[in-house]
Each structure stands twice: as structure tokens, then as C-alpha cells.
Amino acid sequence: MLKKLSLCILLLSTSVVAQDKAMIGPTAVMSVADTQLSYEARMDTGAVNTSLHAFDLEVEGGSASNMKDNIGKTLHFTTENGSGERQRLSAPIVKTSTVSNSQGRETRYMVNLDIGFHGAERSVMVNLRDRSHMDYKLLIGRNWLKGKYIVDVSEKKLIGPVATISILETGLMFKTRIDTGAVENSLHAVDLKVEAGVDDMEKNVGKMLTFMTENEKGVAHKVKARIVETSLIRNAQGSEIRYMVELNIGEPGSEYKVKVNLRDRSRMSYKLLIGRNWLQGHYLVDVDR
Structure with missing residues (x-):
């Protein structure tokens, strides 16, 4: 009832x-x-x-x-x-x-x-x-x-422009920017090391990658995940290629597997950015919330 x-x-x-x-x-x-x-x-x-x-x-x-x-x-x-x-x-x-x-x-x-x-x-x-x-x-x-x-971006539940999001593989909570202007999720990652990696990033797809991530409180965790693809990101400064891995990301208790690109966000306020590939089919974004 x-x-x-x-x-x-x-x-x-x-x-x-x-x-x-x-x-x-x-x-x-x-x-x-x-x-x-x-x-x-x-x-x-x-x-x-x-x-x-x-x-x-x-x-x-x-x-x-x-x-x-x-x-x-x-x-x-x-x-x-x-x-x-x-x-x-x-x-x-x-x-x-x-x-x-x-x-x-x-x-x-x-x-x-x-x-x-x-x-x-x-x-x-x-x-x-x-x-x-x-x-x-x-x-x-x-x-x-x-x-x-x-x-x-499709339909479903409401979420505000900022939300507390969990990544199961890290055991961490992130104060996260919900960004409908971004195609993909992006996670702060440094010290990236590819097992048996080569300089050509495309040739590293399928290999295991370890990296360090950290939330806005400075709590860090080492993560190991498989590279599923690379992503070409374009912005006003030009373009860059990033590795993408699959992680279980979501509101606490409602995480689901989704692709996320890895980049150094140490100078950014939000260490995790949620893009349309996580939102689509699941959430409406209300900027007043």
C-alpha cells in the first residue's frame, strides 16, 4: 500500500x-x-x-x-x-x-x-x-x-542539474554535473596505464587499463577496467582522443553499466560529468531542482 x-x-x-x-x-x-x-x-x-x-x-x-x-x-x-x-x-x-x-x-x-x-x-x-x-x-x-x-533527452524520471552519483567500481560518491550538452559521460582519471600498451590508442582497445580517480572531496581510488573504444572529442581548442571504459554509474542503488570517457578533470569543479548517453531513456533534466 x-x-x-x-x-x-x-x-x-x-x-x-x-x-x-x-x-x-x-x-x-x-x-x-x-x-x-x-x-x-x-x-x-x-x-x-x-x-x-x-x-x-x-x-x-x-x-x-x-x-x-x-x-x-x-x-x-x-x-x-x-x-x-x-x-x-x-x-x-x-x-x-x-x-x-x-x-x-x-x-x-x-x-x-x-x-x-x-x-x-x-x-x-x-x-x-x-x-x-x-x-x-x-x-x-x-x-x-x-x-x-x-x-x-528522451523521457522518464526527473533529475536536477547537479546530483549525487555513485560509481560502483570506485566505491565513491561524486557531486556530479548533469550536462545535456555532452554526448558522453566523463570521469576524472590520471596515471593511466595500459597493460602491454602501445602508442597507437586504437590498438589498445580491448586491453586492460588502470587509472586513479578522485571525487570532489579528494577521496581517491584505483580502478581497473577494459578499454571498450576510443572517443574523439572536439571543442573550441581542437580535438583529442580519450579512452572509454564501461562502469556501473547511477543514483545510489540504481546504477547501471554505461560507457564513460577518461580525462584529467583536476582543474574542473566536477570530477564526474553525466552526458546524454547516461540520461537518454531514463531521465528528464529540470534545471530548477
Whole structure:
């Protein structure tokens, strides 16, 4: 009886959430009102802010050496969608945003732009960066999604943008970023050693690999797993090849086997990132949770 009551409460709460917020898929065709351009946009619950491809940035009246000193000035920039259509835009700089990644820290200008579905755009702060190496020229972050949408990479249970996730093979719990912008899961791994390994990473597929991982509390564990494939990861800095292994990952008590790529995330806040290959078919992501 108690199980049935709990299930009814869960279904009711999910229904209420669905009534309050619209559902949106992992990608959508959106427009930037001032450009009349259409973009295939990626919904990215791993990103705080929305990000637009921009280049040839020019601060009117000249740029100060300190980017923050340019706040309030007019910024001219060119944007381009996935079809190669371009337009020159101008907007006041409202703030700067510093983004940390594995390559270090990067400061970007932020402007207010009207972004959304054609005819229903709404103003949101957008950071501007060169996304020429990225598949999606417009990335929709939590500041656009919040309070309005649930991101559905398929269907099923709700999960927030951050969750406590277990990896059975490590015996560790990780405070984890749930990132619909990432195709794959990614785990912090250092001291990778392949048994009878060779320089050609592809030729090491099928061999056993040992590595050290560590959660955000600094608790470390040595893991041994078989390399199931390699993954080519592209980002703004170029591309890199990573080993992939299969691990049992999930909310405590609900772990299931899934592929995860291994990389040094020592400079990242989250040592485990959950991507769409774990979410798909299992979870909805609600950035308000």
C-alpha cells in the first residue's frame, strides 16, 4: 500500500511540474531576433549562461586592456549560423563572464539579446565566444531554460542539474554535473596505464587499463577496467582522443553499466560529468531542482 501511495505521489508531482513547464528536446531550431537568422541550438543544462558564436569583436571607442572596464560600451561583432549565414550586430556590454575549463580560464563579454523560438524570443544575457570549431553555434544555458522548460533527452524520471552519483567500481560518491550538452559521460582519471600498451590508442582497445580517480572531496581510488573504444572529442581548442571504459554509474542503488570517457578533470569543479548517453531513456533534466 505504501509503495502504491509513493508511486501516486511521484506521478502527481511529475504531472504538476509538467503543467508548470514546457518540455523541450536536446536541440531546437531557434532564432536571434536582431539577426533574422535561424540556429540549431543545443540545450545545455551544464552551462550557466547561453552562448552565441561571435567573432571580429570590436569595442566602440577602443577597448580597455581590462575587459571589465569596457562594461557599458557598445560592442560590435559578427555572428554566423550553421548554414554559414552571417550578420553584424551591436549591443551594449552588460557584464563579463569568466569560464573555467580544462584549458584554463577564459573571460567573455556578455550582452542582452532576444533569443528563442521564432516570434516568441525573449531577452537573455548571452556570452560571446568563437564557436567555429563547435557543432552548435548557439548553446542554450540554464539562464534561458530556468523556470520555463524541462529538457527531455528522451523521457522518464526527473533529475536536477547537479546530483549525487555513485560509481560502483570506485566505491565513491561524486557531486556530479548533469550536462545535456555532452554526448558522453566523463570521469576524472590520471596515471593511466595500459597493460602491454602501445602508442597507437586504437590498438589498445580491448586491453586492460588502470587509472586513479578522485571525487570532489579528494577521496581517491584505483580502478581497473577494459578499454571498450576510443572517443574523439572536439571543442573550441581542437580535438583529442580519450579512452572509454564501461562502469556501473547511477543514483545510489540504481546504477547501471554505461560507457564513460577518461580525462584529467583536476582543474574542473566536477570530477564526474553525466552526458546524454547516461540520461537518454531514463531521465528528464529540470534545471530548477
